Amino acid sequence: MIEEFMGYQRPKGQVGIRNKIAILPSVSCVNNVIQQIANKVENSVALKHPLGCGQFGTDFSYTLRTLVGLATNPNVYGTLIVGLGCEQMSSKTLRGQIKKSKKPVEFFNLQDVEGGSASAIEKGIKYAKKMADEASELKREPFDFSNLVLGLECGGSDSISGITANPAVGVISDKIVELGGTSILPEFTEWVGTEHLLVKRAINEEIAEKIYTPLRYFIEYTKNQGIDFLGIQPTPGNIEGGLSTIEEKSLGTISKSGKAPIQGVLKYSEKPKGKGLWLMIEPGYDIESMTGLAAAGAQIICMTTGRGSPCGNPIAPVIKLCGNPKTCDWMAMNIDIDASKIITEGKSIEDLAEQIWQRLKAVCNGELTMAENLGFEDLAIWRAMGGFASMLK
Amino acid sequence: MKNNFIIMNSEDNCATSLVEIPKDDEVKLNGGKIIKINQNIPFGHKFALIKISKDDLVKKYGEIIGVATDNIEVGDWIHTHNIKSYYLEMKRDD
Numbered sequence: 001m002i003e004e005f006m007g008y009q010r011p012k013g014q015v016g017i018r019n020k021i022a023i024l025p026s027v028s029c030v031n032n033v034i035q036q037i038a039n040k041v042e043n044s045v046a047l048k049h050p051l052g053c054g055q056f057g058t059d060f061s062y063t064l065r066t067l068v069g070l071a072t073n074p075n076v077y078g079t080l081i082v083g084l085g086c087e088q089m090s091s092k093t094l095r096g097q098i099k100k101s102k103k104p105v106e107f108f109n110l111q112d113v114e115g116g117s118a119s120a121i122e123k124g125i126k127y128a129k130k131m132a133d134e135a136s137e138l139k140r141e142p143f144d145f146s147n148l149v150l151g152l153e154c155g156g157s158d159s160i161s162g163i164t165a166n167p168a169v170g171v172i173s174d175k176i177v178e179l180g181g182t183s184i185l186p187e188f189t190e191w192v193g194t195e196h197l198l199v200k201r202a203i204n205e206e207i208a209e210k211i212y213t214p215l216r217y218f219i220e221y222t223k224n225q226g227i228d229f230l231g232i233q234p235t236p237g238n239i240e241g242g243l244s245t246i247e248e249k250s251l252g253t254i255s256k257s258g259k260a261p262i263q264g265v266l267k268y269s270e271k272p273k274g275k276g277l278w279l280m281i282e283p284g285y286d287i288e289s290m291t292g293l294a295a296a297g298a299q300i301i302c303m304t305t306g307r308g309s310p311c312g313n314p315i316a317p318v319i320k321l322c323g324n325p326k327t328c329d330w331m332a333m334n335i336d337i338d339a340s341k342i343i344t345e346g347k348s349i350e351d352l353a354e355q356i357w358q359r360l361k362a363v364c365n366g367e368l369t370m371a372e373n374l375g376f377e378d379l380a381i382w383r384a385m386g387g388f389a390s391m392l393k
Numbered sequence: 394m395k396n397n398f399i400i401m402n403s404e405d406n407c408a409t410s411l412v413e414i415p416k417d418d419e420v421k422l423n424g425g426k427i428i429k430i431n432q433n434i435p436f437g438h439k440f441a442l443i444k445i446s447k448d449d450l451v452k453k454y455g456e457i458i459g460v461a462t463d464n465i466e467v468g469d470w471i472h473t474h475n476i477k478s479y480y481l482e483m484k485r486d487d
Contacts, residue, residue: 159437163399163409167454196483197456230481242409242437244471245478248458255454343411346396 003179005364006140007147007299010074011102015147017299017364018075018317019138020045021131023124024067026094027052027087030110033117034082037124042132045314047071049379052089062384064089066269068097069295070379071105073315077135078104080128082120085111104131140366146180146275148364151293151301151316152256153186155286158306159241162252164323164352165304165339171353172302172360173277174258183277184266184293185257187284191215192229193246194254198279201262210265214281256304268382269295286311287380290318300363302356310334311378312371317363320370321356336370400442402455407439407471409453414440432470439471451476457483 007015021044023034031048038046047070051063067089071079079098083091091107098105106127110120152173154161173183191198195215202208222229233246243249260277269292272278282292286309290301294315301318303309308331312318322328325340337356341347363369397420398408414420414434419427422442434440439453445465450457459476469475 163401163411163437167401193478193480194456196480239473242435242439242472244439244473244476245459245480247456247478247480248453251454251456251458342399343396 003145003361004142005145005148005361006366007143007364008074008077008138009141009143010077014074014101015143015299016074016076017148017366018315019043019077019135020075020315021128021135022047022071022076022079022315023128024071024079024081024094025049025052026067026081026083026089026091029053029084029087030082030120033110033120034124036121037080037082037128040125041128043135044128044132045377047314047379049381051381051383053087055088055383058384060088062268063381064093064097065267066291066295066381067094069269069271069297070291070315071098072101072103073294073297073299075294075299075315076103077138078131079106080124080131081105081107082124083107083109085109104134106131144179145176148176148300149182149184149272149296149298150176150360151184151186151290151296151298153286153290153293153301153303153318154190154253154256154305155303155311156305156307156309157253158324159238159243160323160340160343161304161306162243162249162255164342164349165306165321165337166252167255168339168342168349168352168356169256169302169304169321170258171349172258172356173256174260175353175357177258177260177276180275182272182275182297183257183260184272184280184296184298185254185277186280186282186289186293187253188214188279188281189218189284190250190253191279192219192233193250197251198254198262201260203261203263207262207264211262211279214265256302266296268292268384271297282382285380285382287378288382290316291379291381300360302360304339305335308334310371310374310376312369312374312376314377314379317369318371319356319359319363333374334370398440401453404455405452406441406443406445407451407453408442409439410434410436412436428468431466431468434470441465441467441469441471443467445471450479 038044095107199208263276266280308327321337323339328338460479463475
């Protein structure tokens, strides 16, 4: 049987699972303006962010790559950029880069519109509505999973995540890779203790080195800052929960990536250069991480959680899985898949993986996730300041 | 039916408890083998499936999660008191 999902064809061979109009502020000064535009336009999403000015070097390029990446994610039909007019991150620069995707893009600066914010909102609504009308004519078509990029996230983990939801997501990641698709594992600080295993999965020595060097640099860097990273891992809470060593803890985390070979290491928000499993250098804050995954082109994200999280993403639907029975009960409205049935009903990891697969297909076909239903669209961009980031530019 | 414990990989020499297993309880493995639990195993903690001698490696997920710092008998609780991290001792090419 050929596994397929119903998606939207985009230019340059991309396939989206949502059909959104992105309303993108070049700088945070116009966040409220673009929110009010998005409020009035069907299927639009306000990509509010706190940056766009006063940034330099790597820091600036990370923000630029992230904003362009979000707008060019296949889930986006077209983008309206609203600038202020005096900021570093000019709307014109953004437009130039987003335009390369061959998708519709419009832009203007608020300072160029007579009548202040009210006129700018009115102008923005006009542009965005026109785009939304065009988008609504597009129909879903069947595509195979080689067109899908899956993001692998975990947040609010507990000692149960690593033995329930994470390995089940690993089965799904392997399945996507087997079907010719792409999967991305972020949060490199949580790989510490497993680098000797990750390097073995690298497709060649060069990639192995790209995994090993930043991790060793990170340990050194934190040591120079007076932080004994290895000395504080696992944490007292982890130990109480049953995790005995750092490698046991990290193995639970990286089990989300299954067993597939590692094709390469991506910078934050960088798009994979091919299919298969990729790692992304990103320090492990859920919202920054999921923003980076969506900017890298992930159309969908699986997020495992133990203690629970309400978070979503404005561009990529987030399927949340929880292995903790109490959290599944208390936060039922925020959890898509109850992975605690491994514990409470004797389900196997394979049973759970099958359930995730069915749900993932349904979400690809348009079914809304819990976070989408709630309208939870969280966005944060990793600020690559300081010595550590400078080596990653 | 509730699972009392989970074995993450067939190569593992430990299992992870999914309930609090009291001392002297017996758990039955898939193959029918019965293991007597020697200490209380808290939820989420590990116990030995086979005898693990001092300096032997402890495996979970089919991978090494540490090295035994003491002899560990079948059914013993495995934690920081009898295993320690091993990965820094592993060579880059191990």
